[in-house]
Amino acid sequence: MPSAARAVIRRGLMLLIAYLATIVLVAAVMEGTGYAQKLYEAIVRESVSAEIQAIARARAGQTLSPTELEELRSKLTFYYSVMYGLIDEQGNPIPPYLRMWNLVKNSLILNFGYTTKDSVAQLANRLPPVPVIELIASVLPRTIIMITIADLITVAIALKLGPRVAYRHGSLIDKAVIFYFALFNAIPLWWFAMLLIALFAFQLRIFPPSLRGVLVCINNFWNNPVNNFLNIVYYATLPILTIVIAGLGGWLYGIRAMVLRVIREDFVTVAKAKGLPEKEITSKYVLRVALPPVITSVILTLAGSLGGFIITESIFDWPGMGTLYYLAITSGDTNTVMGLFVITVGVYVLARFILELIYIVLDPRIRVR
Amino acid sequence: MASKSLGTKSLRVARGVLNAIKEVWSYGTGKAGIILLVLLLLISAYASVTMPPDFISLWESASYWDENPQLAPPAWICSFGAGCANHFIKVKTNPDFSYSVMSKIYYNYTFVYDLTGDVFPQDLIIKIVNLSIPIVSQKAIIPSVMVTVTRPDGLTVTVSSYAPAGIRVNSTSGERIIFVGSKDAPIRMSIDSRALANSIINYYNLSIPINITGNNEAIQMLGRTIVINRVQDLAQRHVQDLLFGYPKLTIIVNNQTKNIEKFTIMIDSIINFVSSENTEEIAYMKNELKDIRNELYLIGKSNVSLSDFVQNLRNVQKRLENVWKLAFVDLLLPPEKLNELYDIIKYLSVYIDQLTYTTAFFDVYLTTFPLKGRYTITVAIIYDVEGSMEGATGLLSSPAGEVRVIVKGSAYGILGTDDLGRDLAKLLLYGFPIALGIGAFAAVVTTVIGVLLGIISGYYGGWVDEIVQRTADIIGNIPWLPLLIIMAQIAQQVFALYPPATKALMIMLTILGVMILTGWGGLAITIRAMVLSIKEEPYVEAAIALGATHRRIVMKHIAPQVAIYAVASLVSGVPGAVLTEAGLSVLGIRHGWPTWGAVLSRARDLGRYDIWWWILPPGILLAITSLTFIMLGFAIEKIVEPRLRTL
Numbered sequence A: 001m002p003s004a005a006r007a008v009i010r011r012g013l014m015l016l017i018a019y020l021a022t023i024v025l026v027a028a029v030m031e032g033t034g035y036a037q038k039l040y041e042a043i044v045r046e047s048v049s050a051e052i053q054a055i056a057r058a059r060a061g062q063t064l065s066p067t068e069l070e071e072l073r074s075k076l077t078f079y080y081s082v083m084y085g086l087i088d089e090q091g092n093p094i095p096p097y098l099r100m101w102n103l104v105k106n107s108l109i110l111n112f113g114y115t116t117k118d119s120v121a122q123l124a125n126r127l128p129p130v131p132v133i134e135l136i137a138s139v140l141p142r143t144i145i146m147i148t149i150a151d152l153i154t155v156a157i158a159l160k161l162g163p164r165v166a167y168r169h170g171s172l173i174d175k176a177v178i179f180y181f182a183l184f185n186a187i188p189l190w191w192f193a194m195l196l197i198a199l200f201a202f203q204l205r206i207f208p209p210s211l212r213g214v215l216v217c218i219n220n221f222w223n224n225p226v227n228n229f230l231n232i233v234y235y236a237t238l239p240i241l242t243i244v245i246a247g248l249g250g251w252l253y254g255i256r257a258m259v260l261r262v263i264r265e266d267f268v269t270v271a272k273a274k275g276l277p278e279k280e281i282t283s284k285y286v287l288r289v290a291l292p293p294v295i296t297s298v299i300l301t302l303a304g305s306l307g308g309f310i311i312t313e314s315i316f317d318w319p320g321m322g323t324l325y326y327l328a329i330t331s332g333d334t335n336t337v338m339g340l341f342v343i344t345v346g347v348y349v350l351a352r353f354i355l356e357l358i359y360i361v362l363d364p365r366i367r368v369r
Numbered sequence B: 001m002a003s004k005s006l007g008t009k010s011l012r013v014a015r016g017v018l019n020a021i022k023e024v025w026s027y028g029t030g031k032a033g034i035i036l037l038v039l040l041l042l043i044s045a046y047a048s049v050t051m052p053p054d055f056i057s058l059w060e061s062a063s064y065w066d067e068n069p070q071l072a073p074p075a076w077i078c079s080f081g082a083g084c085a086n087h088f089i090k091v092k093t094n095p096d097f098s099y100s101v102m103s104k105i106y107y108n109y110t111f112v113y114d115l116t117g118d119v120f121p122q123d124l125i126i127k128i129v130n131l132s133i134p135i136v137s138q139k140a141i142i143p144s145v146m147v148t149v150t151r152p153d154g155l156t157v158t159v160s161s162y163a164p165a166g167i168r169v170n171s172t173s174g175e176r177i178i179f180v181g182s183k184d185a186p187i188r189m190s191i192d193s194r195a196l197a198n199s200i201i202n203y204y205n206l207s208i209p210i211n212i213t214g215n216n217e218a219i220q221m222l223g224r225t226i227v228i229n230r231v232q233d234l235a236q237r238h239v240q241d242l243l244f245g246y247p248k249l250t251i252i253v254n255n256q257t258k259n260i261e262k263f264t265i266m267i268d269s270i271i272n273f274v275s276s277e278n279t280e281e282i283a284y285m286k287n288e289l290k291d292i293r294n295e296l297y298l299i300g301k302s303n304v305s306l307s308d309f310v311q312n313l314r315n316v317q318k319r320l321e322n323v324w325k326l327a328f329v330d331l332l333l334p335p336e337k338l339n340e341l342y343d344i345i346k347y348l349s350v351y352i353d354q355l356t357y358t359t360a361f362f363d364v365y366l367t368t369f370p371l372k373g374r375y376t377i378t379v380a381i382i383y384d385v386e387g388s389m390e391g392a393t394g395l396l397s398s399p400a401g402e403v404r405v406i407v408k409g410s411a412y413g414i415l416g417t418d419d420l421g422r423d424l425a426k427l428l429l430y431g432f433p434i435a436l437g438i439g440a441f442a443a444v445v446t447t448v449i450g451v452l453l454g455i456i457s458g459y460y461g462g463w464v465d466e467i468v469q470r471t472a473d474i475i476g477n478i479p480w481l482p483l484l485i486i487m488a489q490i491a492q493q494v495f496a497l498y499p500p501a502t503k504a505l506m507i508m509l510t511i512l513g514v515m516i517l518t519g520w521g522g523l524a525i526t527i528r529a530m531v532l533s534i535k536e537e538p539y540v541e542a543a544i545a546l547g548a549t550h551r552r553i554v555m556k557h558i559a560p561q562v563a564i565y566a567v568a569s570l571v572s573g574v575p576g577a578v579l580t581e582a583g584l585s586v587l588g589i590r591h592g593w594p595t596w597g598a599v600l601s602r603a604r605d606l607g608r609y610d611i612w613w614w615i616l617p618p619g620i621l622l623a624i625t626s627l628t629f630i631m632l633g634f635a636i637e638k639i640v641e642p643r644l645r646t647l
Helices: A002-032 A035-058 A066-083 A096-108 A118-124 A132-167 A172-186 A189-203 A211-219 A225-263 A266-273 A278-316 A321-330 A334-362 A364-368 B002-025 B028-050 B075-079 B193-204 B217-237 B239-243 B257-273 B280-301 B306-330 B335-357 B389-395 B424-460 B462-476 B480-494 B500-535 B538-545 B550-586 B596-606 B612-640 B642-646
Strands: B088-092 B097-101 B104-115 B123-136 B144-150 B156-162 B177-180 B187-189 B245-253 B362-370 B373-384 B400-408
Touching: A002 A035, A002 A096, A002 A334, A002 B462, A002 B480, A035 A066, A035 A096, A035 B480, A118 A132, A118 A321, A132 A172, A132 A225, A132 A278, A132 A321, A132 A334, A172 A225, A172 B612, A189 A225, A189 A278, A189 B550, A189 B596, A189 B612, A211 A225, A225 A278, A266 A278, A278 A321, A278 A334, A278 B550, A321 A334, A321 B480, A334 B480, B002 B028, B002 B612, B028 B424, B028 B612, B088 B104, B104 B400, B123 B144, B123 B239, B123 B373, B144 B187, B156 B187, B156 B193, B193 B217, B193 B239, B193 B245, B217 B239, B217 B245, B217 B306, B217 B335, B217 B362, B239 B245, B257 B280, B257 B335, B280 B306, B306 B335, B373 B400, B424 B462, B424 B500, B424 B550, B424 B596, B424 B612, B462 B500, B480 B500, B480 B550, B500 B550, B538 B550, B550 B596, B550 B612, B596 B612
Parallel strands: none
Antiparallel strands: B088 B400, B097 B104, B104 B373, B123 B177, B123 B187, B123 B400, B144 B156, B144 B373, B245 B362
16 A cells, blocks of 8 residues: 555656646746746736726826826836736846746646636626636636546447457458558547537537537526536537547557457466356456556556547537637636646646556556555 | 779669668569659759749739739649630731831721630730830831720720830930830830720610600610619620620619509598588599509509609699699698608608609619630721831831730639739749758758767767757757748848748748757667667677777668668658648748648638639648658658568
8 A cells, every 4th residue: 555655656756746747847938038927018018008007097187297198107107017926026127037936836726816808708708808717717628528428438439449340350350440540540639629610510500510509508507407408418429429429449458459458368268267157257357457557557648638629629619628728828818828728737637646546546467566 | 993993882782772672672562662753853943943043933923924814723624614705915026017107107907816715804904015116307206006896796996005105315415215114114005994994885776765765865865874874894804794794784673663652552541631621613523533553553564664663753743833822822731641641742752853863763784705706806006107107117017025915814734823813833843852851951951960969879879868868859849830820920030131032941941950850869779779789789788899990880781771860861851841741831931942731721711712723732742752652751751660561
């Protein structure tokens, strides 16, 4: 047990360091290229002019004299520049290599500022300005639920079919699975999504071409839960179908390979010799041993598939992380892109850690060792 | 001696490479992979030779493609289905013939277009480059340009005319000729939709038949106005439907029974009211009203021309007015009923006005059908020389640098066009070298870094090993896509103000840089493990004992064994970079290179997944490219890991 605990802590530490290193790297790039400075200067300018307008409106009638205005402007600019870490209290500019840590700190406490873009805020059914973290918080569950459901379906099918394919090693079905795997390794998932939308939404008109409409069902869910739930299921079917079809190849191939390796072990031969039914051999002797390495390889491909999901989701316009990414990138909303970056990396690191724990639970060898 | 040893060495390497290729070729997947790879390389070479030098900065501008039809499917589908309007583009630098009449010189350019399919072409475009304006005795002879189209039905339409305005002659410069309309901004002849509409109306005698309008002149005028409006409206919205089509006017006469019924009901209510009284005058009035009511009813059922219909209604109106006067003077009706009667008269006159000034009586529908056959498009450039003939004729062998006539077809090229009229076949062709370049660059640099660091880490050990391995571990835990997105986003903003070509290059380098940075970790770990085990082999120990240098051991004993593995990793790394670039494009990262992903990204922006010739080919190319390397990888993997051969 203690060795398992040590392994968990070691892995956790590693992931944490990776998380921090990534954020520091991005912060360094943002400050190093002078990009963050430009960004903050723009925010300061915007805030100052907004405040001056507010003051002018509050003192309706009495107009400010030019000298007063100039004084106010410089005072406010100073105030906001200090607030956004451009200068210190004495008015000296803070160098980028120090400012960078401010950015890191803000990222770690999940303070990404606000989004000012209508199209972006709309995804959370709100009007700008919306704090980026709230925006992401309302969007993230939609993606996670979708991916988890799709993955569970895929795994269930693969666990059912994978061993059977392995037993028929060398047959036509086996070759078909290898071809299926190679094909979907080559085809980008998001392009496959485009094809399915063209086929099912535009040609056959079975599913809606854009999933943005699902927002209405999500926002007013409690008005009519049953109906809205069915609606959401209807909307989500095509993306889930896409992910399952595209992801199944990899899982089948992985399980098949591992089962093939295990099947030649002596204890399986013994089990067969004892006359145990194939089903029992599969579940108790083969999968028990084959599963952990499969899961490891899946953990490793998760980085890729997470990206695939993000892009695919944006193709479908499913109102999750992917679509938020797309809207933020195309509208030049860097606050949101930065927030999405930190959160996505965090979710990835967390998911990996959880899978690591599952791995330890599944593989008794690690627990004992 | 040195050169000889170098010679044998390179020979040995060449033989090794040849053997490896032979071995890859011996597997089915390897064979397919090699054939595809050679094909990809050949196409890339062809594309990089033929690509126009400024293509990267031009391919996204709509004006570069304005001579192509928009969203047109590939031309080869015409041989299936209903046929297409073929795409036509012809450039003439010299007039076909010229002649002079009175003091005018005519230069004629004729173009012949055959419409074979039952589909409208998308547009007719006429451009003139470098129209010459000769200057004779300090006076510019300003030409006029006229475009006429002779249609298969025999109708000749003047679709466009133009005369350059505001030409000033600088008397001191002594120029003998001025040119209007440069190659980049040619004169574009705009089609006069009004003139076209009028010619079509006259030629096809489009009007509302006299048995519907009747002989009332005002109403006939109404009919003519409605027809002209319909035709001109179509000419403005879809000029090609009129220019390349024959019109059909459908007129539906609306049944007026319902409208008339309202009046009979109102009159009935008055008739019912007066029933109790019984003086002679009232009886007369009641009878008269009944009579009017019956007449109205018959009018409602009648089937006459609009003129007669309106005339009948006017008669009824007059009779009602008489009744009202009678009732008013002799107080035959209480005031409210009198008002009611007055209202009926008022409504009736409004109704009559509606019939005379609007389309209440008939609906007019205009449809056009493609007119198949030969169209002759004539561009005439006309100079009015007025006496200075001898001066001008010598000057002009050709009055324009170029006359371009384009009929945008309903289908185009091998792969069709997108919404900007971009030739997808061209875009995809030029995407080949870019895709392979991106993939190869990322894979080569990643592999070199991974192998070098792996060897150094494994061979030297110690703190170097520790640093490299821990860094590789950390990198292995970084999700690369979010990192790529944010870096590309930063690059997009940082390089926003650079010239397009530089900007594109810098963004692309950023993307590739991040891919390389996050890619080498796994390879370095594997290579290190290999080096560690090789280092323990007796022959390496023997070499060390014999005093071999590090360099010799690495080059002679370690590198060759690692090489094949490095090649496997290189080959399997190529598609990753290509697919990642495409994915980033679709997610909204705009670098500005004509990649396959960039082509797809526009379709994604517009949500046009239904345009199959836009969606399918780029994706298929992406899939084929990555499949090529995956198959090669399969074959090489079998060489690297002999155990796999049995599986």
